Amino acid sequence: MKVKHIDHIGIAVKEIASAGKFYTDVLGLKIKDIETVADQKVKVAFLPITDSEVELLESTEPDGPVARYIDSRGEGIQHIAFCVENIEEALEELKSKGVRLIDQTPRRGAGGAKIAFIHPKETNGVLIEICERD
Numbered sequence: 001m002k003v004k005h006i007d008h009i010g011i012a013v014k015e016i017a018s019a020g021k022f023y024t025d026v027l028g029l030k031i032k033d034i035e036t037v038a039d040q041k042v043k044v045a046f047l048p049i050t051d052s053e054v055e056l057l058e059s060t061e062p063d064g065p066v067a068r069y070i071d072s073r074g075e076g077i078q079h080i081a082f083c084v085e086n087i088e089e090a091l092e093e094l095k096s097k098g099v100r101l102i103d104q105t106p107r108r109g110a111g112g113a114k115i116a117f118i119h120p121k122e123t124n125g126v127l128i129e130i131c132e133r134d
Helices: 016-026 065-073 087-096
Strands: 003-013 033-037 042-049 052-059 076-084 114-118 128-132
Touching: 003 016, 003 065, 003 128, 016 042, 016 052, 052 065, 065 076, 087 114, 087 128
Parallel strands: 003 052, 076 128
Antiparallel strands: 003 076, 033 042, 042 052, 114 128
16 A cells, blocks of 8 residues: 555534634634535535645534544544555555455545545554545
8 A cells, every 4th residue: 555645634623613713813724615525424624734634524413423523532633544546455455454444445525535444443543544536
């Protein structure tokens, strides 16, 4: 598996509008786009920085994964995403090494990326996403 770079860091927030002010007003980053991913029950704000992004994740439903994350752990870093060269090959390699996956096949994520998650029990409690962008 070829990891190219850290694609983004996903930060779970209760509200993009208020949480985003730190990143825009204090750090000087700009929100490039805000997108809703209905099947993941999340609204995502993209803040690019070099070849990576900060993604602010706001739940659109009280039972969404981000809402559940905030309920159990509070706001903060929810996942780290690594951009891979070929996500299908990466998933096959991970399976062949016996790595427990949340996603057996890629799905569409925010920004049109193909994504898949590795189970945090495999990664010392860190939710790791692998992604491939067209």
